[in-house]
Amino acid sequence: MRLIIMALMGASFALFGSLASARAATPINPQADMKAFQGYFLKRFPKVPLAAYVNGPYNFSKSEADQWKQIMEFPPYQFALDTGKSVFNTKFPNGKDYASCFPNGGVGIAQNYPMFDPKTGRVVTLGIAINRCRVANGLKKLKLTTGPMADILAYMTSTSDGKPINVVVPNNPKALAAYRAGKEYFYSRRGQLNFSCASCHVQEAGMHLRGNVLAPALGMTAAFPLYRSKWGNMGTLVRRFIGCNKKVHSVPAKPDSAAYRDLAYFLTYMNNGLPVSGPGARP
Amino acid sequence: MAHQILIHASTASGMTTVEALVKHPMDSGFVKDKAGKIIPPHYIEVIEFTHAGKVVLTGFWGPAVSKNPFIKFSFKGGKSGDPISVSWVDNKGEKASVSSNIM
Structure with a gap:
């Protein structure tokens, strides 16, 4: 009797094990x-x-x-777009600007975001990339939801207008x-x-x-x-x-x-x- | 930049339609900011549209008008290429104007 129970338990463990490994092994395509x-x-x-x-x-x-x-x-969004453009083109206090943080000077690149960053192993959205750029230049992060961040994103996105999204x-x-x-x-x-x-x-x-x-x-x-x-x-x-x-x-x-x-x-x-x-x- | 006005005017069968979007905070003076302080009133008092030097519309605005107001009106006459301009003065004495041509 005990043997049968042991055998059953063993089988159920094996089943759980195979389920867990099956989930992990499900190919992601x-x-x-x-x-x-x-x-x-x-x-x-x-x-x-x-x-x-x-x-x-x-x-x-x-x-x-x-x-x-x-x-x-x-x-x-026109006013936000114009504000975003002038903010984007304004130099940081250290003399650098947003364009220096991005490939192609930040123009026409919005279609490539969000991007996977192999260094940190995390996904970087364009907004987070802008904040990284600010931190790298000694500025505070912007709020990711609205305000100046949305203005800058509006401008950067407008430079990619019509380009196919390529994540x-x-x-x-x-x-x-x-x-x-x-x-x-x-x-x-x-x-x-x-x-x-x-x-x-x-x-x-x-x-x-x-x-x-x-x-x-x-x-x-x-x-x-x-x-x-x-x-x-x-x-x-x-x-x-x-x-x-x-x-x-x-x-x-x-x-x-x-x-x-x-x-x-x-x-x-x-x-x-x-x-x-x-x-x-x-x- | 700070004071921006978008305007466009088009003409069809003797009538000219003018549309304008004015960038302005239009603070009424009744709203408090996050710190609980009243935001001082700041609104457009007079807005004026002229067609070829002649005033076609004068608006006496006040605190009840929305932020970044939009205005649309039409008048008789006007032809493609005529100059059209808009100007405003607010309660702080700030001014802005822009001119364009009828499409």
């Missing part, structure tokens, strides 16, 4: 994920061409699209782990309302949430930073993450946390090939 992700939306909304996804909710509501066209006669997940265990963590964050339910990001932005994409149209997750990151009429000013992708988390009654992560870095990494990777269209304007 970002390329295939991206094809499936984009394919899902293209199949579901055959009338919307791939590049049009950067316009988010405007593909699904004519009245919102009409209002947007009128708003864009004077883009509401790379290198074959590095830490990069793949960050990608997997971002993917898990996107599909995990959280908060009192028990929503995942995908609940609204994949399952219910294009549908109404009260008066608003839910933007599909595809193309979402391309228009950031953006001027949101609800906010009345500019905000970054991180600001939106925090807003979404609050809306489902969960505790938001820190703006520079690994969770949001990885989520931005995964989401932007899904948009590879779509044109950068930031800064944007949303209701």
Whole structure:
């Protein structure tokens, strides 16, 4: 009898062991994920061409699209863009400037972010790269959500306007782990309302949430930073993450946390090939 | 830079439509900052649009107008290439103006 129990226990341990190793050994294939992700939306909304996804909710509501066209006669982000440009071109007290921290002087590089940094083994978004540049030159970090950071991001993103998004997940265990963590964050339910990001932005994409149209997750990151009429000013992708988390009654992560870095990494990777269209304007 | 105005005007069948976006804080004087101090009033008092030297619209604005106000109006006459200009004065005596041509 005892022998049988021992044998059973042994079998169950073996089973657990194999499950755990199976999860760790599940091949991560970002390329295939991206094809499936984009394919899902293209199949579901055959009338919307791939590049049009950067316009988010405007593909699904004519009245919102009409209002947007009128708003864009004077883009509401214009002042932020001009401020960002002058801040970007202003020298630091030590004589260097933002351009010295980036390849190609910071012009036309926004499509490559978020980027995996092999030195630290972490994902670096453009906002975090700007803060690194400031710290390296003896300045304080900027708030990652709004204000001057959004202005600088607006300018840097505008110099990449129309360039295809090109986020790379290198074959590095830490990069793949960050990608997997971002993917898990996107599909995990959280908060009192028990929503995942995908609940609204994949399952219910294009549908109404009260008066608003839910933007599909595809193309979402391309228009950031953006001027949101609800906010009345500019905000970054991180600001939106925090807003979404609050809306489902969960505790938001820190703006520079690994969770949001990885989520931005995964989401932007899904948009590879779509044109950068930031800064944007949303209701 | 500090005082920026975006303007564009277009003409169709004898009517000219002018749109302008004015960068201004438009502080009403009733709002407190994070430290609890009242933000002093700072708003545009008079805004004036001229077409070829003739005033076509004068607006007497005040603290009730929003931050970075947008204005749109139309007038009879005007043709493509005519000069159009806008200027404002605020309660602190600051001024700004910009001129453009009808498209």
